[in-house]
Amino acid sequence: SSHSPSQPEREEMFHRGPGLNLTSGQYTAPIAGYYTFSTTLHIARREPRRKRQGWRQSRLRVLICVQSRCQHNSHLETVSRLENSSDLFTISVTGTLYLQAGQYASVFVDNTAGSPLTVRSGSDFSAVLLGV
Numbered sequence: 001s002s003h004s005p006s007q008p009e010r011e012e013m014f015h016r017g018p019g020l021n022l023t024s025g026q027y028t029a030p031i032a033g034y035y036t037f038s039t040t041l042h043i044a045r046r047e048p049r050r051k052r053q054g055w056r057q058s059r060l061r062v063l064i065c066v067q068s069r070c071q072h073n074s075h076l077e078t079v080s081r082l083e084n085s086s087d088l089f090t091i092s093v094t095g096t097l098y099l100q101a102g103q104y105a106s107v108f109v110d111n112t113a114g115s116p117l118t119v120r121s122g123s124d125f126s127a128v129l130l131g132v
Contacts, residue, residue: 026106027125029099033132037064037076038094039107042120045087058082060117061110062091066103074098088120096130 029035041062060080066073076095083089097105107125111117 025125026104027127028104029101029129031129031132032099032101034096034098034130035105036094036096036128036130037105037126038092039064039123039125040090040092041107041109041123042088042090043109044118044120046116046118058115060091062093063108063110064093064095064097064105065108066097066099066105068106068108070108 027035027037039062043060058081060082062078062080063070064076066075074097076093076097078091078093080089080091093107099105105127109117109119
C-alpha cells in the first residue's frame with residue numbers, strides 16, 4: 001500500500017527518557033550517536049465485533065522512524081497479524097538507529113485494516129544512547 005503511516009492516537013502519554021517531547025511524542029537526540037529504541041504498544045480496536053469482516057488478512061505495522069520519514073530514512077519495524085478473536089493486542093519494536101544531533105525519532109502505526117485503533121495506557125517508548 002502506498003499510504004503513509006500515521007502517528008497513533010494515544011490514550012495518555014507513554015514516553016520516558018530525556019529529550020522526549022511529550023506533546024509531539026518525539027525523542028530528539030541531544031548528540032549524534034547510536035540509540036537503542038524500544039516501544040511496546042497495547043492496542044485496542046474500537047469497533048463492534050460484527051463489523052470485522054476484513055480482519056482475517058489484516059496486518060498491523062509498528063515503526064520507529066527518524067524525522068517522520070519512514071520511507072526514506074532507516075527505521076525499525078515489526079509486522080503483526082491481527083487475530084479476529086482479540087480486542088486488545090500487544091506489539092513491540094526494539095532496535096538501534098543512528099541519529100544526528102537534533103534529529104528526532106517517533107512511533108508510527110500503519111493500520112492496513114482501516115479499523116479505528118487506540119493505543120492504550122501502559123504502552124511505552126524509550127530511547128537509550130549506546131555510544132557515539
